[in-house]
Amino acid sequence: MIVMSSDKKSVTKSRKDDHIRICLEKNVEFAKSNGFDRVELEHSALPEIERSDIDLSTRFMGKKFRYPLFIEAITGGTAQGERINKNLAAAAEALGIGMGVGSQRAMLEDAKATRTYSVRDVAPSIFLLGNIGAAQLRKYDTSRVLALVDAIKADGLAIHLNVAQELAQKEGDKSWKGVFDDIKALCAKSKVPIIAKETGCGISGKLSEALVSAGVKAIDIAGAGGTSWVKVDSHRTDDDVSHIEEWGIPTARALKDVAGSVEVPIIASGGIRNGVEVAKAIAMGASLVGMALPLLKPATESSESVRKHLEKIISQLEDAMFLVGARNVSELKKVKVLYA
Template sequence: MNTSNRKLDHIRICLEEEVESSYTGFEDIMLVHNALPEVDFEEIDTSVEMFGKKLSAPFIIASMTGGHPDTKEINRNLAIAVEELGLGMGVGSQRAAIEDEKLADSFTVVRDAAPNAFIYANVGVAQVKQSIEFVEKAVEMIDADAVAIHLNFLQEVIQPEGDVDAKGCIEAIKEVCEAVKVPVIVKETGAGISRSVALKLKEVGVEAIDVGGKGGTSWSGVEVYRTSDIIAKNVGLDFWDWGIPTAFSVVECGDVLPTIATGGIRSGLDAAKAIAIGAFAASAALPFLRPATQSAEEVKLELEYFLHGLKVAMFLTGCQKIEELRKAELCVFGKFKEWLELRGINTREFCLKRQGRS
């Protein structure tokens, strides 16, 4: 199956099948309610700046699609919505359009519909290893404000036609960081990023990390629906829930580089928790897919649900600005608490240091 048709296959599966993995870590995080918030809800300011562009909130639509004619309208609807709400988005992997220029308009439609929004380009690390030119073309194609290099080796090793040569990736990423004129983001796609990997990425010049943690779309799961090979299908099922839960990954990476929390973010409350534990911003893809097949207005409604939930979480924790949310009082439990302790993090200090308490 060629790259373009595979993109459409992925969209169909995500729309028709159950593809999410379990447990993000946010289930074990509680923001402490402030019964006297001393904040006027109408004066809460959720705005932030991302790579020189002002966003109305620290929330973006994660990379989703493009590369097939049938995906053009999806990307248009996503772009119209983020433009109107002052947000941002990433495009799906641009490989198909770089290989076949006739497919480029499924991506260029994004910048056409969102001339002022924060937009990031997207290429796979396998393509980066082939040529830096892939990255330069991807950025130029959509006049991108940044470029994401995606890591998806879990998907690749389950995918029948997957690229499983993972040698030379860090050197290729370094070369991109030295060559391109826009900020470089490295993003996982459902399996998370550990602290040790984050440190390597920082060392070679990466400017931000999108953790793409476990708890959202399982790309191992998606590939289970695609393959007819019984061994590949069963291995895909075994690894359906493989990876570092999103909240865990945020803590691993959040003090190394600016970190975007993606993977199972399904509400504004999830986004607020992510920011409270160290994420710079949050993002999601799957919740916006079905609305994007309908209209820009449906995407906008879903985004407004997320944004309103974030604002309510800020109000109920007494936070007027996002910087205050980063210091919000919280408690941790269960697997998340156990994981913090196993990684050498004092849970009491983790919960209290935000308020300058000990």
């Protein structure tokens, strides 16, 4: 067992609180678009449906969702992280959608942090994902990493690929050789599904094929156009990292590529900010659509605030469904997508 110094523990925790503060106070979004402005759904001038009949329920990895939405990994490890996770989870439970906790690295360094990621008391039935950075797989035994899932009663584990962010952090991990084999070994040992996710630079079709061959059961695109982690970390370093602030595959482009490359379920995330973009992503092949940054401020307030924000997105999604004449998610998937 690796024993961490208390210094290391507090570095991980204070970094998480720094990230929250920066995301709440600064402009941390890409200047470039998520790519959905170049995607149109074929309008139906005569939909022949009742808006009130629209049913958005779906299934993802064996679990029923009332809406095809997912609250992306944000936080944990600190008292503030605990409050945020509970508010997000309670909103997810009320709406019948899924959620991921933030990186559980703090739990690997200090088991006492477990409670800050534990949300089953407020969200007993949601699809819940644990989370750890791919670079951490170099340092910890597979069994310790997989224990993170059981500790919070999650349904699966997201492995985040955040190479641009690590590059922008002074203390970041620059040693990525062998990580693919670590992911493969983890998938081979895991009884729960392993999901690969980016954090805002996107996953290519080619990489998604390799990840699926390694045993990954779903891909969360997390493309460019929303939160830029290089921008976030630029506020924590004296180094000039501006040359990579806009680095990454726009979400819509990554989604088209991945959907054309693999059969596993896809979560589309990265700069999704309204229900029309959600509709476009589903028509392009996403099973679920995820958001992080827009839910952060509401999550610092209350579960009610998170729920209200998501209800607005749901209502916008229903508008888009009405305008394409889709009564349910299966019909939305068949709508013609036009690319500019």
